[in-house]
Amino acid sequence: MISKDVLINRFISYIKIDTQSDPNSSETPSTKKQWNLANKLVSELKQIGMQDVEIDENAYIMATLPANIAHKVPVIGFISHFDTSPDFSGTDVNPQIIENYDGKDILLNKELDIVLSPNYFEDLLQYKGQTLITTDGTTLLGADDKAGITEIISAMEYLINNPDIPHGKIRVGFTPDEEIGRGAHKFDVDKFGAKWAYTMDGSQVGELEFENFNAASAKIYVKGKMVHPGYAKDKMINSIYIAQDFINSLPRLETPEHTEDRQGFFHLSDIQGDVEETQLEYIIRDHDKEHFEARKDMMRDLVSEINSQYEREVIKIEIKDQYSNMREKIEPVMHIVDIAEKAMKALNILPIIKPIRGGTDGAQLSYMGLPCPNIFAGGHNFHGRYEYVPVESIQKAVAVIVKIAEITSEKYKER
Missing domain, CATH: 3.40.630.10 (Zn peptidases)
Known part of the structure; x- marks a missing residue:
C-alpha cells in the first residue's frame, strides 16, 4: 500500500x-x-x-x-x-x-x-x-x-x-x-x-x-422602529426583543448540542442586529420527512403569531430547501x-x-x-x-x- x-x-x-x-x-x-x-x-x-x-x-x-x-x-x-x-x-x-x-x-x-x-x-x-x-x-x-x-x-x-x-x-x-x-x-x-x-x-x-438529514436554511428578518429612548413609550419597536421572542419560542432542547442519532434540530448559526433591524440565520435538519416539514411549518406559524401582535408586519422568513x-x-x-x-x-x-x-x-x-x-x-x-x-x-x-x-x-x- x-x-x-x-x-x-x-x-x-x-x-x-x-x-x-x-x-x-x-x-x-x-x-x-x-x-x-x-x-x-x-x-x-x-x-x-x-x-x-x-x-x-x-x-x-x-x-x-x-x-x-x-x-x-x-x-x-x-x-x-x-x-x-x-x-x-x-x-x-x-x-x-x-x-x-x-x-x-x-x-x-x-x-x-x-x-x-x-x-x-x-x-x-x-x-x-x-x-x-x-x-x-x-x-x-x-x-x-x-x-x-x-x-x-x-x-x-x-x-x-x-x-x-x-x-x-x-x-x-x-x-x-x-x-x-x-x-x-x-x-x-x-x-x-x-x-x-x-x-x-x-x-x-x-x-x-x-x-x-433533510436540510433547509432559514433567514428571519425583523424590522423595528427606532425612537429616542427618552421619548420611546408606545413608539419604539425593538427588533432585538422580537428576535429574542422568536428564538425563545422554538424548542430549546431541539438544538445540535442536545440531539443525536436521528433526532432533528433547529440551529441558530448567526445573529446580527440593532433596534431598527435584526437578522437571524438558522439551519433546519431532520431525517424524517414529515418531521422536517413540521419544523418548517413551526417557524412559519411562529412568524405569523408574532406579526399578529403588531399593527404592521415586523418579521419575515425565507426558507430554502438544501438537500434531502x-x-x-x-x-x-x-x-x-x-x-x-x-x-x-x-x-x-x-x-x-x-x-x-x-x-x-x-x-x-x-x-x-x-x-x-x-x-x-x-x-x-x-x-x-x-x-x-x-x-x-x-x-x-x-x-x-x-x-x-x-x-x-x-x-x-x-x-
Whole structure:
C-alpha cells in the first residue's frame, strides 16, 4: 500500500491551500481561491496517469481510470469536495504531526493554551500508537474533505501502478462549494457517466452511510422602529426583543448540542442586529420527512403569531430547501452498499452503518440519478480548531477504494 510519508506529503500539500467557500457569494466556485487547489488537482491527476482529465468553467473536475479487464463491469465513481467550511478560518493552516500518539493531551498552541484532550474528545483514544495530523489551534485542518481527495488520488495511483488488480472503468470527481450546500448543483451526472458512486466524506474508520438529514436554511428578518429612548413609550419597536421572542419560542432542547442519532434540530448559526433591524440565520435538519416539514411549518406559524401582535408586519422568513435524505434513492440499489461493506470486512474493518448527521454531495447526487453512499475519510472534529486525522485511517480508506474496485470486478465476472 502507499506509504504514510507519501500520504502525509500529499495531504499537507492540499491543506496548505486555503479553499474556504462563501455562502454569500452567487458565483461558482463561491471563492476564487478554490481554483488554486482545483488546478493543482488537475495537474496531479494527469501526472499519476489518469485519462480524460477535465475541469469545467465552474471548477468541477472529472477524470477516468480505464478498465483493465475484458468482461463488462458497471462504471463506478469516487467523489470528494475541495472546499473547506466557512465556519472557521482555513487561512495559513499549520499542521502538526504527532507520531506514536500516547493517548494523552496534545498541546496544539502553547501561547493560546489550546489543548486537544481525550478527556473531551474521547475518540482520540482509538488512535493510541498511530500518527495524527492536527492543527496548531488557530485554523481548521481541512481533512473535510481533503483527506477524501488524498485517498481517491492515492487509490487511483495505486491501481495504475498495480495493474494486476482487476477493475472496471472508474470515474473520479472533485467538487467546489459542498460546505455551503452547493457542491452538486452544477455536477454533470450524465457526463460523469457512472452507474453509482461513493463520496469519501465521512469521519471515523468504518463509517458507511446511506441516510442523511433533510436540510433547509432559514433567514428571519425583523424590522423595528427606532425612537429616542427618552421619548420611546408606545413608539419604539425593538427588533432585538422580537428576535429574542422568536428564538425563545422554538424548542430549546431541539438544538445540535442536545440531539443525536436521528433526532432533528433547529440551529441558530448567526445573529446580527440593532433596534431598527435584526437578522437571524438558522439551519433546519431532520431525517424524517414529515418531521422536517413540521419544523418548517413551526417557524412559519411562529412568524405569523408574532406579526399578529403588531399593527404592521415586523418579521419575515425565507426558507430554502438544501438537500434531502438519500435513503429513498439508495434502498432500491442496496447492492452498492453491500459491496462497500464487503470491502471493509475483507480488510478487517468493522463497518459502522449509521445515519449521517449532516449531508454530503452524495445526497443531492442520489436525487440527480447517481446513487452515492458515503464512506469514511478518517477525520474528526470537522469545521474547527480541534480537527485531526490519523494517517492510518487515510491508509485504510485508500485500501477500501481499491478493494471496492476489485470486488465490483469480481461480482460482475460471475454473471
